[in-house]
Amino acid sequence: MDEMTSPLSPELARRFAAIVGDKYALHDQGDIEPYITERRGLWHGRTSLVLRPGSVEEVSRIMRLATETGTPVVPQSGNTGLVGGQTPDASGREIVLSLSRLNRIREIDVLSNTVTAEAGVILQSLHDAVDAVDRLFPLSLASQGSCQIGGNLSSNAGGTAVLSYGNARELCLGVEVVLPTGEVFDDLRKLKKDNTGYDLKNLFVGAEGTLGVITAAVLKLFPKPKGHEVAFVGLESPEAAFALFGLATDRAGAALTAFELIGKRPYDFTMAHGKGIARPLSEDWPWYALVQISSGRSAEDARALIEDILAAGLEAGHVGDAVIAASLAQAASFWNFREMLSDSQKPEGASIKHDISLPVASIPAFIAEAEKAVQSVSAGARVVCFGHMGDGNLHYNVSRPADGDDKAFLDLYRPMNKAVHDVVRAMNGSISAEHGIGQLKRDELLATAPPVGLDLMRRVKAAFDPAGIMNPGKVI
Template identity: 50%
Template sequence: MTELLTALRAIVGDSHVLTGEADRAPYEADWRGRYKGRALCVVRPGSTEEVVQVVRACAERGVAMVPQGGNTGLVGGGVPHTTGNEVVINLSRLNRVRAVDPVNNTLTVEAGCTLATVQAAAVAHDRLFPLSLASEGSCQIGGNLSSNAGGVHVLRYGNTRELTLGLEVVLADGQIWDGLRGLRKDNTGYDLKHLFVGAEGTLGIITAAVIKLFPQPRARAVAWAAMESAEAAVALLSEVRAACGERLTAFEIVGHAALELVLQHIPGCSDPLRAPAACYALIELSDPAADAALQEMLQTVLSAQMEAGRVSDAVIAASGAQIAALWALRENISEAQRKEGISIKHDVSVPVSRIPDFLRRADAALREAFPDLRIVAFGHVGDGNLHYNLSKPAAAENADFVAQTAVVNRLVHDIVVGLGGSISAEHGLGQLKREEITRYKSSVEMTLMRSIKQALDPHGLMNPGKVL
């Protein structure tokens, strides 16, 4: 290990090999505090060539590596184990925008660029990079790619996978795969980039990417609508889609319990409607044409749905400040839950048409098993992704309830999979769900995944113990 540290310092410089306990600490724990490991060291390469040399130095000595971006993940995928013999390779110094091609609508960026930096680079050329996450000021595009991040605009633009045209990847033996191609058509065999998107750093280290850009929206309209059931929310989604087409950018659902927590814990937030409802929809339309009559479109469809009895009340934002205020009700749910206390969290997806079935079945099963349960359900109903978080209102009871996480997960996940869904919609598997997934994926799928891992990382040095 001493020899390895000497080699790493020669590659990146003494100041970029962190060995002290205090220096390593920020890189050894996830931001929620759920996972805390211990690394041999943290290495911060400043170029793809330095990543190559670091990987080769580790591989030659059989030392495991943990690729890490902004460390904002939710499943422990970027955190080392407690063994103290893994090298964390943090990519924050790979933060250059390499190229912008406004005509091709592509941006070539290094993995350590924060999502906010990528968004700003697009805006500087009057373009949009549509990935939008609450952590965009600190999460990095390499991590977004490695976890196939979702967010609030998947309904219109797709996951990170759909936003990616090409990758540059350092493989487990230190070779570079240069797939930085900005092509929308390339039918020349296996599309290798899809192996690395969503692989959580277990197959190689993404060092750069070519990503898609879109026209910058000139007009936006945002509404907050109240309904008495998830069935009404899904029906409203269909009506808005039919009336507004591709202008529908986001359609989020917020249960009443989630809104209550935001109003209780987040200063400056207020209920925009007169009376409470079972659930709410946050709807956003956008268009590159500045004169698009988006508010009128929303007004027409919401008025029709109120007459049909599906929507009990609604408000349409009349200014940018009001748009921000409505979005704050959705974006602050996680922070409000953090302030309220620990809960059992689920990131699941089902076909959009089955969302009401899932909520009805899961609510009933859990309340039968755990009376007085508080269910905080919210998420991206437009693409079938729900965050389904559970706790007891009383702190003393909640500690006992959280100890039943395995039982709760089995109830929720069995219902999800029974409806044709997934137990991880956008957060990934990491350490959190690597065992749980074996219950729900077929033996064929697991064998294929292990075969791919064996082919690309035969010695198991890339982020071991994550995903598989």
């Protein structure tokens, strides 16, 4: 067993623990368990040590020692990732570096519309803090009650507001990163324009902890909209949804802040298994859309815009039925329905998930072609399609046949992925839209990415992490 695969020695563990103090160095397997298991249970690793540093200086000392001793490090924030990027391997050699104690909001600058937050700040806590000063941080995720800013940036998280505000990369102005050598790259600047050489921060955003440890970031804030309106819409087809999206974009522009597509099967699963769910429309439809308008002028303006869009959609035959939320509670209920789509799939048995993106205009054709691909792998498999149609990101999940066996279906994971991803690539899409590569998609990325692109990524990795200690086995 060589040095890079042998378990961490007790002496080395003591040296690492001394940096953070015994209270923040976890050795007991009961304490360690939450840090080595991915929340869906698909990934489970081993480690003999979890370190919870309380300062950037401690992170720097940990990384310096890790490089000196060739000890692999797995950075982790809220452990809400879905591709195994935050989970150690089975060797027991890797240490987990939890950023959860770096949880200060260092500054909210209302005039500059920025917030400087550490990696361990919980996303919901950030929302609450900026809301208190009448500002909006628009990154919105189902896991926002537990996910943390460092993980959001490392995975370049998306969510439901990408259509109007962009993903995590577009919301980040500057970063503070501890490099594998222990050096601290301090780029916590608030500049919206800066053409002084390479944009280094964007190498770390989306790198899934393979180049360095993000410890803090400067993030964009926005004025809170003066009015929101949310509508639940019944549709005959994805083509009708695409037509409605085009109409809404033309009439609302940037005020269209969400356009979520929901197929009938995830809708039915949520009606059957969701807790506290109310039926949004009186009749069932083959497809649905959740549409949100946010106005910077007034509530009346938002209402007028969404009424105009829906009226035009009805007149053109794109809309079958629609209801506009009559209260904040009903609007929250519509969004709660959307957020429960994924969890409502679990009671239906094993599922194979895909987080893909496409040119928006290709979505109707993809849905038709991908259904054929799914059935060619598993006859009777049930497609559970929903997602952020406005930015081209679909969660194209597949549940086992109603009378099928979970294990037998999960044995088809790789051929099912290949069948669906082949359709994605044929339409110039991406096999990872917002969840990242991690362990789940690493082999497929290596097998299908352009050779020159892979070579460039490897060169970057080698330049930043010559010892190969940063989150090994992830991404590339």
